[in-house]
Amino acid sequence: MPKKIRELKKMLRQAGFEQKRIRGSHERWIHSQLPELPITLAGKDSQDAKPYLEKLVNTALQKLKEQE
Secondary structure, three states: OOOEHHHHHHHHHHHOOEEEEEEOOEEEEEEOOEEEEEEEEEOOOOOEOOHHHHHHHHHHHHHHHHHO
């Protein structure tokens, strides 16, 4: 079962990502240690996340773990 957009936002917030910009339903999330990998989430909080968004978030979180 896919995660909700709100769950992805929570994961990013807990990992230290900051919401930098909102334009319509698109939100740009950036981490100070990964400026080359901004994440753009699109959709309402209650919508199911697309598989590519889940993969992108998981990849970013994995890269942060590797840097520690």
